[in-house]
Amino acid sequence: MTDELQDRYDVVVIGGGAAGLNGALMLGRARRTVAVIDAGEPRNAPADGVHGLLGREGVPPGELLAAGREEVRRYGGHIVAGRVSKALERDGAFTVALEDGREIAARRLLVAAGVVDRLPDIPGLAERWGRNVIHCPYCHGWEHRDRAIGVIGSTHMAVHQALLFRQWTDDLVLFTHTAPEPTAEEREQLAARGVRVVEGEIAAIEAGGARMQDGRLVEREVYATATRMEARAGFLAGLGLELVEHPSGAGVHLPADGFGKTAVPGVYAAGNVTDLMAQVGPAAAAGAMAGALINADLIEEETAEAVALHRLGA
Known part of the structure; x- marks a missing residue:
């Protein structure tokens, strides 16, 4: 099941795993318009169950993600099947292009596309x-x-x-x-x-x-x-964001701070795309943190705009 894609959102989340869905859930509950673009290639798809996740121990990965998608939809979020080919900054917003030619504008991006394991x-x-x-x-x-x-x-x-x-x-x-x-x-x-x-x-x-x-x-x-882990984030090259070797030597990742902020303002990252060793629980928690930070970032921007209008007597 895929939702109809609109032209513009407050936030586009790239990746529909635990990090992306939990970030979208936080944003939906904050009354933000949000779309999750998911290529349908979860890293843990071959596994029988998710482990070490309190309250959901042993749940099949597909079942966990299906529940997460429905929770995001409950708060107005859109889940869209597709693969991102590139992301650009244009006219004060981000443009996300899909491989099938569709384009979406967003005020903020949350990159949670995960990694590929090279055996x-x-x-x-x-x-x-x-x-x-x-x-x-x-x-x-x-x-x-x-x-x-x-x-x-x-x-x-x-x-x-x-x-x-x-x-x-x-x-x-x-x-x-x-x-x-x-x-x-x-x-x-x-x-x-x-x-x-x-x-x-x-x-x-x-x-x-x-x-x-x-x-x-x-x-x-x-x-x-051990696998060599490669973050799925090559589509960010147009924004000047490059993948770099992880300090552990375990692969390449997208650098971000402890709150998910990347080197480009307005672009956040969560989950394995930045933290190669994160399991499902920490990845979901990082997505929630990034979602909250994105909402706070938008509030700061909207408040500044409101103050400017207020001073003009609007």
Whole structure:
């Protein structure tokens, strides 16, 4: 279901995940006109459930988003299916162009388009993503507890990730793969925790386990690996906003302050597009904060305009 798109809104929200919908909810309740433009590609779509979200533990991602869309509509917000191609500033407002040619004007923008996860280039890995290939122990560790887990090293965080997953199973292997060589201290930590280290690169993930380049088969049931996260915000280039490397080295993001303000006045960001590691709860909270700040920003602008008219005796 998609709503009819109007020509102009107080706020256009780009992205219909937890951050975007919660921002739109706050704005709708503040009696702002708001449209959420959603490409329909939620990051957590392959997952069976959302975890660590109080009161909604284990809810299927699609069910959570469907409920959020109806809540936004309850306060007059529009949910529109579409993909943003570019955003520009024109005549004191923002113009958001969709790939199908439609354009919308907005006084403010909330960018909450999320990220794309780039997996290590190993045959057989991507098709298992979200089932027995996972990345976050807090999101998926409980569901895979006590299973034979293999952590695939691809970044400098490989040892840290292995030590985390050790909390959920005592049958754990760290594949060094393309990660930096563990230091002597890290090897001691892994040995002390009973984590076996398998040297060398993985050639493919097969039904029975991980096939190494030298032909060995290391039996595993579940694989954990860090992804490189890339914010979906290339459409902001026309506003002079560029994606930059995240301080953690985990990928590229859209910089914003703790309130969601970007370097361009009137453009806000919330959720994974700026905070790569945010889970659903923190992303939704960031969307609510950004929505409240946008409303306050608009009130400040409207008050200044009202004062100017008042002084003229209008």
